[in-house]
Amino acid sequence: MTDRVCVGAIAGSFGVRGEVRLKSFCAEPEAIGDYAPLFTEDGSRSFTARISRPVKGGFAVRLSGVATKEQADALKGTRLFADRAALPELADDEYYHADLIGMEVLDTGGRSLGHVHAVHDHGAGDLLEIHGPGLKSTVLLPFTNAAVPTVDLGARRIIADPPEGLFSDD
Structure with missing residues:
Protein backbone atom coordinates (compact mmCIF):
# COMPACT_ATOMS: atom_id res chain seq x y z
CA MET A 1 0.00 0.00 0.00
CA THR A 2 1.23 3.46 -0.80
CA ASP A 3 1.27 6.46 1.54
CA ARG A 21 -11.40 22.12 -13.85
CA LEU A 22 -10.90 19.31 -11.36
CA LYS A 23 -12.28 15.78 -11.67
CA SER A 24 -12.76 14.23 -8.23
CA PHE A 25 -12.31 10.49 -7.74
CA CYS A 26 -13.62 10.62 -4.16
CA ALA A 27 -16.74 8.75 -3.02
CA GLU A 28 -18.04 12.17 -1.98
CA PRO A 29 -16.65 14.27 -4.86
CA GLU A 30 -17.02 17.63 -3.11
CA ALA A 31 -14.86 16.40 -0.19
CA ILE A 32 -11.66 16.48 -2.26
CA GLY A 33 -10.62 19.83 -0.79
CA ASP A 34 -10.87 18.39 2.73
CA TYR A 35 -7.93 16.05 2.04
CA ALA A 36 -5.38 18.82 1.36
CA PRO A 37 -2.59 19.23 0.88
CA LEU A 38 -2.95 17.56 -2.52
CA PHE A 39 0.30 16.47 -4.13
CA THR A 40 1.45 15.89 -7.69
CA GLU A 41 2.38 12.27 -8.45
CA ASP A 42 6.10 12.92 -7.98
CA GLY A 43 5.43 14.91 -4.79
CA SER A 44 7.28 17.95 -6.12
CA ARG A 45 4.28 20.27 -5.68
CA SER A 46 1.44 20.50 -3.23
CA PHE A 47 -1.77 22.51 -3.24
CA THR A 48 -4.70 23.45 -1.10
CA ALA A 49 -7.95 23.33 -3.05
CA ARG A 50 -11.03 25.50 -2.68
CA ILE A 51 -14.05 24.52 -4.76
CA SER A 52 -15.67 27.55 -6.37
CA ARG A 53 -18.63 25.78 -7.96
CA PRO A 54 -19.67 22.57 -9.69
CA VAL A 55 -19.12 22.55 -13.48
CA LYS A 56 -19.72 19.93 -16.16
CA GLY A 57 -17.38 17.02 -15.52
CA GLY A 58 -16.16 18.18 -12.11
CA PHE A 59 -15.54 21.36 -10.19
CA ALA A 60 -14.06 24.78 -10.81
CA VAL A 61 -11.31 24.92 -8.19
CA ARG A 62 -8.85 27.50 -6.96
CA LEU A 63 -5.49 25.84 -6.21
CA SER A 64 -2.93 27.56 -4.02
CA GLY A 65 -0.06 28.98 -6.07
CA VAL A 66 -2.05 29.00 -9.32
CA ALA A 67 -3.06 32.54 -10.27
CA THR A 68 -3.18 32.66 -14.07
CA LYS A 69 -4.88 30.78 -16.90
CA GLU A 70 -1.42 29.84 -18.23
CA GLN A 71 -0.42 28.28 -14.88
CA ALA A 72 -3.73 26.37 -14.80
CA ASP A 73 -3.28 25.22 -18.42
CA ALA A 74 0.19 23.89 -17.57
CA LEU A 75 -1.34 21.57 -14.97
CA LYS A 76 -3.71 19.84 -17.41
CA GLY A 77 -3.49 16.08 -16.95
CA THR A 78 -1.88 16.31 -13.51
CA ARG A 79 -3.15 13.68 -11.11
CA LEU A 80 -3.52 14.81 -7.49
CA PHE A 81 -2.79 12.61 -4.49
CA ALA A 82 -3.73 12.89 -0.81
CA ASP A 83 -1.97 11.42 2.18
CA ARG A 84 -3.67 8.17 3.13
CA ALA A 85 -3.87 9.39 6.75
CA ALA A 86 -6.06 12.33 5.63
CA LEU A 87 -8.63 10.03 4.00
CA PRO A 88 -11.60 8.55 5.84
CA GLU A 89 -11.45 5.02 7.24
CA LEU A 90 -13.05 2.47 4.93
CA ALA A 91 -15.57 -0.21 5.84
CA ASP A 92 -14.27 -3.78 5.90
CA ASP A 93 -15.53 -4.53 2.39
CA GLU A 94 -14.27 -1.30 0.76
CA TYR A 95 -10.85 -0.73 -0.82
CA TYR A 96 -8.90 2.05 -2.43
CA HIS A 97 -8.20 1.23 -6.08
CA ALA A 98 -4.53 2.02 -5.47
CA ASP A 99 -4.36 -0.83 -2.94
CA LEU A 100 -5.73 -3.38 -5.42
CA ILE A 101 -3.35 -2.58 -8.27
CA GLY A 102 -0.49 -5.07 -8.43
CA MET A 103 -2.21 -7.69 -6.26
CA GLU A 104 -1.98 -11.32 -7.37
CA VAL A 105 -5.28 -12.92 -8.34
CA LEU A 106 -5.75 -16.61 -7.54
CA ASP A 107 -8.70 -18.84 -8.31
CA THR A 108 -10.43 -20.75 -5.50
CA GLY A 109 -8.08 -23.69 -6.16
CA GLY A 110 -4.97 -21.57 -5.62
CA ARG A 111 -3.99 -21.29 -9.30
CA SER A 112 -2.57 -17.90 -10.28
CA LEU A 113 -4.76 -16.06 -12.77
CA GLY A 114 -2.54 -12.97 -13.04
CA HIS A 115 -2.19 -9.57 -11.38
CA VAL A 116 -4.48 -6.56 -11.14
CA HIS A 117 -3.23 -4.02 -13.67
CA ALA A 118 -5.98 -1.43 -13.20
CA VAL A 119 -9.43 -0.88 -11.73
CA HIS A 120 -12.13 0.57 -13.96
CA ASN A 145 -18.70 -10.43 -3.82
CA ALA A 146 -19.65 -13.35 -6.07
CA ALA A 147 -16.65 -13.06 -8.41
CA VAL A 148 -14.17 -11.82 -5.77
CA PRO A 149 -15.06 -13.39 -2.43
CA THR A 150 -11.74 -12.57 -0.72
CA VAL A 151 -9.37 -9.61 -0.75
CA ASP A 152 -6.36 -10.06 1.54
CA LEU A 153 -4.56 -6.70 1.68
CA GLY A 154 -1.92 -8.01 4.08
CA ALA A 155 -0.91 -10.90 1.81
CA ARG A 156 -1.47 -8.75 -1.32
CA ARG A 157 -3.69 -11.34 -2.98
CA ILE A 158 -7.23 -11.68 -4.22
CA ILE A 159 -9.16 -14.94 -4.35
CA ALA A 160 -11.49 -14.98 -7.35
CA ASP A 161 -14.35 -17.23 -8.37
CA PRO A 162 -14.72 -15.95 -11.94
CA PRO A 163 -17.73 -16.63 -14.12
CA GLU A 164 -17.25 -19.78 -16.18
CA GLY A 165 -15.30 -19.23 -19.37
CA LEU A 166 -13.93 -15.81 -18.40
CA PHE A 167 -10.36 -17.11 -18.26
CA SER A 168 -9.37 -18.93 -21.47
CA ASP A 169 -8.71 -22.42 -20.10
CA ASP A 170 -11.81 -22.72 -17.88
Missing part, protein backbone atom coordinates in the same frame (compact mmCIF):
# COMPACT_ATOMS: atom_id res chain seq x y z
CA ARG A 4 -0.74 8.51 -0.95
CA VAL A 5 -3.91 7.81 -2.91
CA CYS A 6 -4.99 9.44 -6.19
CA VAL A 7 -8.07 11.54 -5.41
CA GLY A 8 -8.45 13.59 -8.58
CA ALA A 9 -7.07 14.93 -11.83
CA ILE A 10 -6.84 18.37 -13.37
CA ALA A 11 -8.73 18.46 -16.68
CA GLY A 12 -7.45 21.93 -17.64
CA SER A 13 -8.06 25.56 -16.88
CA PHE A 14 -11.48 27.02 -16.15
CA GLY A 15 -11.98 30.64 -17.05
CA VAL A 16 -9.22 33.24 -17.23
CA ARG A 17 -8.45 33.82 -13.53
CA GLY A 18 -6.36 30.73 -12.76
CA GLU A 19 -9.06 28.27 -11.73
CA VAL A 20 -8.77 24.66 -12.84
CA ASP A 121 -15.49 2.04 -13.03
CA HIS A 122 -17.83 2.58 -15.97
CA GLY A 123 -20.85 3.23 -13.78
CA ALA A 124 -22.22 -0.29 -13.36
CA GLY A 125 -19.60 -1.41 -10.84
CA ASP A 126 -15.87 -1.81 -10.69
CA LEU A 127 -13.95 -4.13 -13.02
CA LEU A 128 -10.50 -5.51 -12.24
CA GLU A 129 -8.22 -5.52 -15.27
CA ILE A 130 -6.17 -8.72 -14.96
CA HIS A 131 -2.90 -9.28 -16.84
CA GLY A 132 -1.01 -12.54 -16.64
CA PRO A 133 1.54 -14.65 -18.50
CA GLY A 134 -0.99 -17.38 -19.33
CA LEU A 135 -3.60 -14.98 -20.66
CA LYS A 136 -4.02 -14.36 -24.39
CA SER A 137 -5.57 -10.96 -23.65
CA THR A 138 -6.55 -8.73 -20.77
CA VAL A 139 -9.41 -10.08 -18.66
CA LEU A 140 -11.95 -7.78 -16.99
CA LEU A 141 -13.21 -9.41 -13.80
CA PRO A 142 -16.31 -7.95 -12.13
CA PHE A 143 -15.36 -6.74 -8.65
CA THR A 144 -18.39 -8.23 -6.91
Whole structure:
Protein backbone atom coordinates (compact mmCIF):
# COMPACT_ATOMS: atom_id res chain seq x y z
CA MET A 1 0.00 0.00 0.00
CA THR A 2 1.23 3.46 -0.80
CA ASP A 3 1.27 6.46 1.54
CA ARG A 4 -0.74 8.51 -0.95
CA VAL A 5 -3.91 7.81 -2.91
CA CYS A 6 -4.99 9.44 -6.19
CA VAL A 7 -8.07 11.54 -5.41
CA GLY A 8 -8.45 13.59 -8.58
CA ALA A 9 -7.07 14.93 -11.83
CA ILE A 10 -6.84 18.37 -13.37
CA ALA A 11 -8.73 18.46 -16.68
CA GLY A 12 -7.45 21.93 -17.64
CA SER A 13 -8.06 25.56 -16.88
CA PHE A 14 -11.48 27.02 -16.15
CA GLY A 15 -11.98 30.64 -17.05
CA VAL A 16 -9.22 33.24 -17.23
CA ARG A 17 -8.45 33.82 -13.53
CA GLY A 18 -6.36 30.73 -12.76
CA GLU A 19 -9.06 28.27 -11.73
CA VAL A 20 -8.77 24.66 -12.84
CA ARG A 21 -11.40 22.12 -13.85
CA LEU A 22 -10.90 19.31 -11.36
CA LYS A 23 -12.28 15.78 -11.67
CA SER A 24 -12.76 14.23 -8.23
CA PHE A 25 -12.31 10.49 -7.74
CA CYS A 26 -13.62 10.62 -4.16
CA ALA A 27 -16.74 8.75 -3.02
CA GLU A 28 -18.04 12.17 -1.98
CA PRO A 29 -16.65 14.27 -4.86
CA GLU A 30 -17.02 17.63 -3.11
CA ALA A 31 -14.86 16.40 -0.19
CA ILE A 32 -11.66 16.48 -2.26
CA GLY A 33 -10.62 19.83 -0.79
CA ASP A 34 -10.87 18.39 2.73
CA TYR A 35 -7.93 16.05 2.04
CA ALA A 36 -5.38 18.82 1.36
CA PRO A 37 -2.59 19.23 0.88
CA LEU A 38 -2.95 17.56 -2.52
CA PHE A 39 0.30 16.47 -4.13
CA THR A 40 1.45 15.89 -7.69
CA GLU A 41 2.38 12.27 -8.45
CA ASP A 42 6.10 12.92 -7.98
CA GLY A 43 5.43 14.91 -4.79
CA SER A 44 7.28 17.95 -6.12
CA ARG A 45 4.28 20.27 -5.68
CA SER A 46 1.44 20.50 -3.23
CA PHE A 47 -1.77 22.51 -3.24
CA THR A 48 -4.70 23.45 -1.10
CA ALA A 49 -7.95 23.33 -3.05
CA ARG A 50 -11.03 25.50 -2.68
CA ILE A 51 -14.05 24.52 -4.76
CA SER A 52 -15.67 27.55 -6.37
CA ARG A 53 -18.63 25.78 -7.96
CA PRO A 54 -19.67 22.57 -9.69
CA VAL A 55 -19.12 22.55 -13.48
CA LYS A 56 -19.72 19.93 -16.16
CA GLY A 57 -17.38 17.02 -15.52
CA GLY A 58 -16.16 18.18 -12.11
CA PHE A 59 -15.54 21.36 -10.19
CA ALA A 60 -14.06 24.78 -10.81
CA VAL A 61 -11.31 24.92 -8.19
CA ARG A 62 -8.85 27.50 -6.96
CA LEU A 63 -5.49 25.84 -6.21
CA SER A 64 -2.93 27.56 -4.02
CA GLY A 65 -0.06 28.98 -6.07
CA VAL A 66 -2.05 29.00 -9.32
CA ALA A 67 -3.06 32.54 -10.27
CA THR A 68 -3.18 32.66 -14.07
CA LYS A 69 -4.88 30.78 -16.90
CA GLU A 70 -1.42 29.84 -18.23
CA GLN A 71 -0.42 28.28 -14.88
CA ALA A 72 -3.73 26.37 -14.80
CA ASP A 73 -3.28 25.22 -18.42
CA ALA A 74 0.19 23.89 -17.57
CA LEU A 75 -1.34 21.57 -14.97
CA LYS A 76 -3.71 19.84 -17.41
CA GLY A 77 -3.49 16.08 -16.95
CA THR A 78 -1.88 16.31 -13.51
CA ARG A 79 -3.15 13.68 -11.11
CA LEU A 80 -3.52 14.81 -7.49
CA PHE A 81 -2.79 12.61 -4.49
CA ALA A 82 -3.73 12.89 -0.81
CA ASP A 83 -1.97 11.42 2.18
CA ARG A 84 -3.67 8.17 3.13
CA ALA A 85 -3.87 9.39 6.75
CA ALA A 86 -6.06 12.33 5.63
CA LEU A 87 -8.63 10.03 4.00
CA PRO A 88 -11.60 8.55 5.84
CA GLU A 89 -11.45 5.02 7.24
CA LEU A 90 -13.05 2.47 4.93
CA ALA A 91 -15.57 -0.21 5.84
CA ASP A 92 -14.27 -3.78 5.90
CA ASP A 93 -15.53 -4.53 2.39
CA GLU A 94 -14.27 -1.30 0.76
CA TYR A 95 -10.85 -0.73 -0.82
CA TYR A 96 -8.90 2.05 -2.43
CA HIS A 97 -8.20 1.23 -6.08
CA ALA A 98 -4.53 2.02 -5.47
CA ASP A 99 -4.36 -0.83 -2.94
CA LEU A 100 -5.73 -3.38 -5.42
CA ILE A 101 -3.35 -2.58 -8.27
CA GLY A 102 -0.49 -5.07 -8.43
CA MET A 103 -2.21 -7.69 -6.26
CA GLU A 104 -1.98 -11.32 -7.37
CA VAL A 105 -5.28 -12.92 -8.34
CA LEU A 106 -5.75 -16.61 -7.54
CA ASP A 107 -8.70 -18.84 -8.31
CA THR A 108 -10.43 -20.75 -5.50
CA GLY A 109 -8.08 -23.69 -6.16
CA GLY A 110 -4.97 -21.57 -5.62
CA ARG A 111 -3.99 -21.29 -9.30
CA SER A 112 -2.57 -17.90 -10.28
CA LEU A 113 -4.76 -16.06 -12.77
CA GLY A 114 -2.54 -12.97 -13.04
CA HIS A 115 -2.19 -9.57 -11.38
CA VAL A 116 -4.48 -6.56 -11.14
CA HIS A 117 -3.23 -4.02 -13.67
CA ALA A 118 -5.98 -1.43 -13.20
CA VAL A 119 -9.43 -0.88 -11.73
CA HIS A 120 -12.13 0.57 -13.96
CA ASP A 121 -15.49 2.04 -13.03
CA HIS A 122 -17.83 2.58 -15.97
CA GLY A 123 -20.85 3.23 -13.78
CA ALA A 124 -22.22 -0.29 -13.36
CA GLY A 125 -19.60 -1.41 -10.84
CA ASP A 126 -15.87 -1.81 -10.69
CA LEU A 127 -13.95 -4.13 -13.02
CA LEU A 128 -10.50 -5.51 -12.24
CA GLU A 129 -8.22 -5.52 -15.27
CA ILE A 130 -6.17 -8.72 -14.96
CA HIS A 131 -2.90 -9.28 -16.84
CA GLY A 132 -1.01 -12.54 -16.64
CA PRO A 133 1.54 -14.65 -18.50
CA GLY A 134 -0.99 -17.38 -19.33
CA LEU A 135 -3.60 -14.98 -20.66
CA LYS A 136 -4.02 -14.36 -24.39
CA SER A 137 -5.57 -10.96 -23.65
CA THR A 138 -6.55 -8.73 -20.77
CA VAL A 139 -9.41 -10.08 -18.66
CA LEU A 140 -11.95 -7.78 -16.99
CA LEU A 141 -13.21 -9.41 -13.80
CA PRO A 142 -16.31 -7.95 -12.13
CA PHE A 143 -15.36 -6.74 -8.65
CA THR A 144 -18.39 -8.23 -6.91
CA ASN A 145 -18.70 -10.43 -3.82
CA ALA A 146 -19.65 -13.35 -6.07
CA ALA A 147 -16.65 -13.06 -8.41
CA VAL A 148 -14.17 -11.82 -5.77
CA PRO A 149 -15.06 -13.39 -2.43
CA THR A 150 -11.74 -12.57 -0.72
CA VAL A 151 -9.37 -9.61 -0.75
CA ASP A 152 -6.36 -10.06 1.54
CA LEU A 153 -4.56 -6.70 1.68
CA GLY A 154 -1.92 -8.01 4.08
CA ALA A 155 -0.91 -10.90 1.81
CA ARG A 156 -1.47 -8.75 -1.32
CA ARG A 157 -3.69 -11.34 -2.98
CA ILE A 158 -7.23 -11.68 -4.22
CA ILE A 159 -9.16 -14.94 -4.35
CA ALA A 160 -11.49 -14.98 -7.35
CA ASP A 161 -14.35 -17.23 -8.37
CA PRO A 162 -14.72 -15.95 -11.94
CA PRO A 163 -17.73 -16.63 -14.12
CA GLU A 164 -17.25 -19.78 -16.18
CA GLY A 165 -15.30 -19.23 -19.37
CA LEU A 166 -13.93 -15.81 -18.40
CA PHE A 167 -10.36 -17.11 -18.26
CA SER A 168 -9.37 -18.93 -21.47
CA ASP A 169 -8.71 -22.42 -20.10
CA ASP A 170 -11.81 -22.72 -17.88
